[in-house]
Amino acid sequence: MQNGLITGLRHLHRSVGYLLFVIALANVVLALAGAREKAALAAWVGRLSRIGLRMVGGVELIIGIAMWAIWLPVPATAPWIWGTLLLWGAIEFANVRLIKPQVATVLGGGRATSALIIGTFIQVGALTAIIGLMTTR
Secondary structure (H helix, E strand, O other), X not given: OHHHHHHHHHHHHHHHHHHHHHHHHHHHHHHHHHHOOOHHHHHHHHHHHHHHHHHHHHHHHHHHHHHHHHOOOOOOOOHHHHHHHHHHHHHHHHXXXXXXXXXXXXXXXXXXXXXXXXXXXXXXXXXXXXXXXXXXO
């Protein structure tokens, strides 16, 4: 039973991680396609960031911590664990400080700065690094 649970958690963790990457990549495409000026695109960037990255990403962190606690015989001082958490902090920072205010500006009738595009690229870069750490650990 436990072996099946571990295998299921590993597959779920990997699949959700890839889903998060696709969501972040979609945000980059939307930002480059005109989300700095178009309210409809900016609203989608906001939804994908809030629901896709922050909520699904939080579930992903819980799955990863559960999997680590149940299965991995890795000490808490493993550098890839702390690197992943720091990179997730970069994703949260980009979302809260760069993307969310710029989306609010566009939805309010203004024009976003390049911080929107930079924030989306930070998220994709951090997720790429996280996937790299998880793969090479």
